[in-house]
Amino acid sequence: MLVKVNREIVKLEDRSSIIDLIRLKYLHFATVIVTLNQNLVKKEEWSNIVLQESDEIQILRFVGGG
């Protein structure tokens, strides 16, 4: 299926969850926030939510000074 992640089209396996998406691209970062269709998703729910075709996900990491 195709979803949008940070405004870019990404192909995922059907029935992928948010945690599957995190593992794909953001495994090595600890501080990540996720919104699904503009709603904030708590970290404890990442494994439970199965993504649907055309879902819009925003994944942000903390950016400090560097």
Added chain:
Amino acid sequence: MRYGYNGKILHINLSSATLKVEKPSEEFYRKYMGGSALNLYYLLKEMPSGVDPLGTENILAFSVGVVTGVPISGQSRVTASAKSPLTGVIGDAQAGGFWPARLKHAGFDAIIIKGKAVSPVYLWIHDGEAEIRDAAHLWGKVTGDAEAAIKDELGNQKIEVLQIGPAGEKMVRYAAIMNMCNRANGRTGMGAVMGSKNLKAIAVSGNKKVDLADKDAFKDLVRQGAEALPGSDLAGLNKYGTNDWLADQQADGGLPSFNFRSGVFDGWKALDGKTMYDKFRRGHEDGKQDRYGRDTCFGCIVKCKNVVEIKEGRYKTDPLYGGPEYETVCTFGSYCGIDDLAAICKANEICNKYGLDTISCGASIAWAMEVFEAGMLTLEDTGGLELKFGNAQAMVKLTEMIAKREDFGDVLAEGSARAAVRLGRGAEFLITCKGQEMPAHMPQVKRGLALIYAANPFGADHQSCEHDPAYEAFFEYFKDRLAVLGLANPQEPQSLGPEKIKFIRKTQYMYSMLDSVCLCQFVWGPAWQLYGPEEIVKMLQAVTGWDVTIEELLAVGERRLNMMRVFNAREGINRNQDKLPERFFKKALKGGPTNGWKLDEAQFATALNEYYHQLGWDVETGLPTHQTLERLGLGWCIQERA
């Protein structure tokens, strides 16, 4: 018994070629800790106001901290301070590497430099001794060649060398001071001050161990850091570097592009951490970039430093000069509309070879590009360089011209603010605060940081407070650490009310303290770092034996901030100079999630008043009150402030 610090400050007068050693009290070290605060003490006590920053009367101070040189991550840092030739107010810059630890191991905590040598010299400090040596044969050498020559001359390849390159010798106003050829005391032009004194380098060597008050407690902290690193954000940084942040800044509409006209840049992917890792990190051809493409500082397990190597093509680069990090990739990249990462690596190499601040250099070029595209600069002005956004070749060429002060490079070597005055045009496109070019975080997105950009004593700086998202969407991750600072009330994005100001102020005190104790802000800090506020207290206690508290440490930071404000007050600076570029209020951003965003003048003015009030500064003038100075043990500054 003394723990942590040597108790020795080296005073050098280059005019008279004399050296003396001062041995301040324990109370002095506990009050100022080292770094920036200790430097400010000497600048205020021993330098009159109104001096020419490139004249003989300016004082250049280098200090490490009371914990520098101990075997734990993130402590090998040095602060350089002087009156800045770029801004005309206090100048201040930090760097890491091995040099800071080695100065401590050589037996000294600080070097206070006055006067000007008759001809080029360098300092050789080793095992408690110091001497001034001729550097005529080194003058004109790029940093790699100079470092090699000094090591050969002194017969020791393990010497650490802090130096200026040709840009500092030519007093480019944002010349940097380099060590390891790729660590920079980058901002505010400290390299130009060093060049104005005919001081080429300071070589250090020593084997003196730093005594620890509580070795067991110290070892516990070392172990704690090693255990925490794999699961922390620092682990991500050491794989792809800070360039990985481009993706998030782009997603947020906060990636400064086209001289801050926009918060998005279509070419960002060509510049990001993964692209750097796959195509330019040293060792990438054999898949060994994790082994050869990273570098570290003394005692540090984080290994965040980028090392790039380009062996072929127009932009060959030498790994000796490191590699560009987030700020550099932005200033030579998205600021200039350039998506050629090889060209940016080359520009970074030129800056480290010649000794230039990559932020001010790239930002000055971006400013010139906007002026050119507006038709206010011609090919005749630029010597034939077509300074259009996106012209990578012109950017690289101009970087070298700036370093050498050649032709149009000589104009930009003055900094964009002075260049606008000299040219008589382009002032409306300046992105500076107090004359210093702005780093790569957008005021429209991070409103608290915007306030610090305007009010910070040494100009726009992104390392002087924690960034807004830590007290907004990301609060849940950092709430335990922020609670130690009394911060427990997260705010809405783009807010700038009293509680946000409190967050900015308290984290400003913390960062100010870190620059005095000389701790790396990736490893030690209030939120996302490897170690938080409680560990900072424990580390200070374990090393020095002092029963410090977080309140005492924050007071060190507040003290340093107030001393800087006093320094600036002597130079005639007050709230009138605490400003952001007018275009942030008048012109909306274009494109992406922040399309249409502008700052609100009324919100900003109210916030500035609240900031002064919370700091205990006079709201009308923006200057510290006598009461605040007395509370901080700075009563001796009151006459200076007047």
